Amino acid sequence: MVLYAFIKGIFREALAKKILLTIFGFFTLIIVLLIFAITNSTVDGLQMMLESKSEGGLKEAVMMLQSGIVSGIPMFMLIASMLIITSSFVPDMLKKGHIDLILSKPISRTKIIIGHFMAGIILVFVSFLFLLGIIWLIVSLKTGYWNVNFLYSILWFTLIFAVLYSAVILIGILSRSSILTIIINLLLFFPVSWLLYLANRYFESDQKGIVFGPVAEALLKFLYQILPKAWNMQDMCDAYVTHSAITSYQPLISSLLFMAVMLSVSIWYFNKKDY
């Protein structure tokens, strides 16, 4: 009931601020461009493979194409835009004269936070379902290979968003400013967690070109452990799409832990704060 009210509220806000329109307009544009690219593909290798008569070659090519669609840069752009859009929800709720009213209603403060968290996730899930779902349909219809695993990318992207959105909620509550929330979270997403991801990959590899001091290495490893691992999760998403094996679920687990901590701190702080 309450969740429904928050979701409806957030969708109304997104509608009113023309956010939904922008998202779906933008997404439709991406889809149209994609159709255009597939039909007039000049990328020789891909074109050749897509036209390949052998079934194996076709599957490879489709997976390569799909893996490109959900690769790092599109992932960052999609999720970053969603973080920007959702960053104003909590600061808007906390405006003087509005939060008073919400808190006077028979809803616990914990539910208010969880409600806003869930509502944001649902908004983003629906958007990704639309975008990636249609892309999947187009690619499948066009090539005749229905790679159902591509649909997992909707869940993975929503999950990556959810992890980062938990930090949006906390910083929104602490700062009450959507600008600050956007800046901090985007920096966390890129470059911070990206650099940590690269550093970790480097530490795990054998080559030791650059030498980090032991303190710096420990610090980087520590930061890598506690901060969300969006880029590892993108790798995992890619593994799902291309039917490859996932070596470790560790990054997912620690990211979910990060999310749980962010939410718990948000709830704890919100529960004791005077408004």
Next chain:
Amino acid sequence: MNVIEINGITKNYPAKKFSGDKIKALDNVSFKVGSGEIFGLLGPNGAGKTTLVKILLGITFSSAGKATIFEKPVTDVNIKRKIGYLPENHQYPNYLTGEQVIDYFGRLSGLSKSDLDKTTYKYLKIVGMDEWGTTKIKKYSKGMMQRLGLAQAMISNPDLIFLDEPTDGVDPIGRKEIRDVLLELKNQGKTIFLNSHLLSEIELICDRVAILNKGALIKEGSVEDITTTGNRYIFNTSDLADDMMNKLLMEYKSTVNGRNEFACNVNSVEDVNKIIDYLRSSGILIHGVNREKSSLESMFINLIEQKN
């Protein structure tokens, strides 16, 4: 039954971040509000009225003391099902229409769609806003916002309603309408807690009032008690002869205001009747006998000035 019981509520706000200094917004405030009353909380700006209401609604937490509503601690969220609230400077997302504001907050109050379908326009009509339901609230005037806020506060048919400056920005006719709405709610047995500095208005509708100054409760009681200053009566009569005026002056220590009016301090009602007997036996017609009252406003100003 007491709907609200406040016991020694104290609230300290940090004066400046990290300084450790404190602002005492409320200092050991205690009083009770009975069922079915219209209760007025008065006080100058910054007295702590809003802070007290926020504590009662669980929006702010008290530093010390205890308060209950419907005999449950104010930290219990479930009591809020039966409470309506119109905050001061209330704000709604301005892209909503009046109807959507009611829908959103009605749902947060736990109402279902069918409840809301039935009641939204009923309450918009009560506050005279039924023709504005589908207009975006960014086009509303201040008084219209206030009316919408009042409808919002009533939507869940609460037993207790907190109104913080409900007539702020409302024109005189609108104020009269709002007073009528409040009296109607009272007739239905609802309890109303009103924050205001519009003393003439409070005087018109409140049963009891409490006066806060700088966070401390300085007076509490019925409007009648607070405005009645003492045992001073004013007599209006037909023309008094000179010797009678003298006698009233000397014997009854009256202040004579002219041939037709005099005022007199008495010890009891018997004294009043003695004077009436004297006047009647002297063939004077009595037009009226009234116990003198000061207005709530002059009382209020006196009290606040004494304290400062």
